[in-house]
Amino acid sequence: MLKEKQLRDYVNGYSFQNAMGLRGYEEINLFPLGCGEYNLNYSFVHPITGKRLVLRVSTASQMHLERQAEYEYFALKDLEPSGRTPRAVFCDDSKKQLPYGVTVMEWLPGAPLNYQRDMGTAAEILADIHSLKVPESTRIIRREATAQGIYDECLAMAQHYLEWNRADKRVCGLIDTLITETGGLPLKETSGAPVCIVNTELNSGNFLINPDGKSYLIDWEKPLLSEPAQDIAHFLVPTTTFWKTDTILTPEEIATFADNYIAAVGDRMDTSTVRERLPLLFKVTCLRGITWCAMAMREYSEPGRALRNEITFKKIQAYLAPDFLSKILDNYVRKDFPCGRA
Numbered sequence: 001m002l003k004e005k006q007l008r009d010y011v012n013g014y015s016f017q018n019a020m021g022l023r024g025y026e027e028i029n030l031f032p033l034g035c036g037e038y039n040l041n042y043s044f045v046h047p048i049t050g051k052r053l054v055l056r057v058s059t060a061s062q063m064h065l066e067r068q069a070e071y072e073y074f075a076l077k078d079l080e081p082s083g084r085t086p087r088a089v090f091c092d093d094s095k096k097q098l099p100y101g102v103t104v105m106e107w108l109p110g111a112p113l114n115y116q117r118d119m120g121t122a123a124e125i126l127a128d129i130h131s132l133k134v135p136e137s138t139r140i141i142r143r144e145a146t147a148q149g150i151y152d153e154c155l156a157m158a159q160h161y162l163e164w165n166r167a168d169k170r171v172c173g174l175i176d177t178l179i180t181e182t183g184g185l186p187l188k189e190t191s192g193a194p195v196c197i198v199n200t201e202l203n204s205g206n207f208l209i210n211p212d213g214k215s216y217l218i219d220w221e222k223p224l225l226s227e228p229a230q231d232i233a234h235f236l237v238p239t240t241t242f243w244k245t246d247t248i249l250t251p252e253e254i255a256t257f258a259d260n261y262i263a264a265v266g267d268r269m270d271t272s273t274v275r276e277r278l279p280l281l282f283k284v285t286c287l288r289g290i291t292w293c294a295m296a297m298r299e300y301s302e303p304g305r306a307l308r309n310e311i312t313f314k315k316i317q318a319y320l321a322p323d324f325l326s327k328i329l330d331n332y333v334r335k336d337f338p339c340g341r342a
């Protein structure tokens with residue numbers, strides 16, 4: 001576990017101060033912004049420029065990367081022309097002075113997305129990001145068969161829980177059913193959709209909404225090169241919307257968002273496959289949310305975890321309740337949702 005003194009000494013040491021363009025004697029004070037499941041975040045004010053910045057410590061990698069901080073840093077560099085993401089300032093993934101990688105990026109203002117008020121803004125943000133040209137030099141990992149890739153990820157996450165000696169047998173049975181029924185779908189079919197940078201983790205807290213100015217999307221921990229419908233499905237499914245806000249979107253709201261997104265993209269990118277791909281990606285993305293919670297339940301229940309968020313733990317428990325699992329199975333995996341005009 002990272003000690004506060006270690007981090008304080010690091011940001012006030014020569015290497016970091018030099019990288020920040022400081023003379024070595026201006027003290028940097030860090031203020032906690034909160035933590036994710038695999039990162040710690042702090043804000044600080046640059047002593048010379050007065051700009052507010054964010055320091056992010058990557059304590060682990062969900063993508064099993066050796067250099068998680070570096071992966072995020074270069075992804076942000078690719079995304080910078082969109083004007084919708086934080087500008088990356090610095091990265092140290094050497095782990096020479098700290099046990100974890102560090103990224104510094106600009107701090108951006110804004111409030112979390114409200115599903116009743118800000119869906120149009122979210123459509124515009126995603127349209128600007130997805131229609132961005134992917135640099136040839138990108139280091140972002142490409143996912144070829146989107147649905148199959150997500151499903152394979154689900155199998156790996158589920159196994160952590162299903163093999164656990166403390167797993168709930170009823171929950172195991174429902175997860176097995178979700179896996180079996182989702183596995184029978186045409187997961188290997190390719191869409192012919194354009195390849196773009198997708199965030200893959202689009203919950204409401206990762207949007208920074210400014211009604212009177214520009215709005216943004218932050219937290220680029222797990223970006224991939226994939227089809228745009230992957231992000232749209234993740235943004236709209238109940239396993240995402242219920243996570244932070246207890247919101248579950250209606251079929252009409254889902255269809256309206258798809259229409260608004262396509263309109264916002266305009267002629268910048270081919271969106272002809274988006275609507276037809278969403279029903280399949282809805283199903284497999286619901287499974288992804290459930291199996292992540294199953295994996296996290298085991299991690300949270302075992303000693304030695306570096307980070308533990310009690311609000312997250314309670315939500316994980318809610319997602320693994322048999323009633324919630326049954327609703328996902330009956331209402332989302334076994335049904336197709338309308339996703340906009342035919």
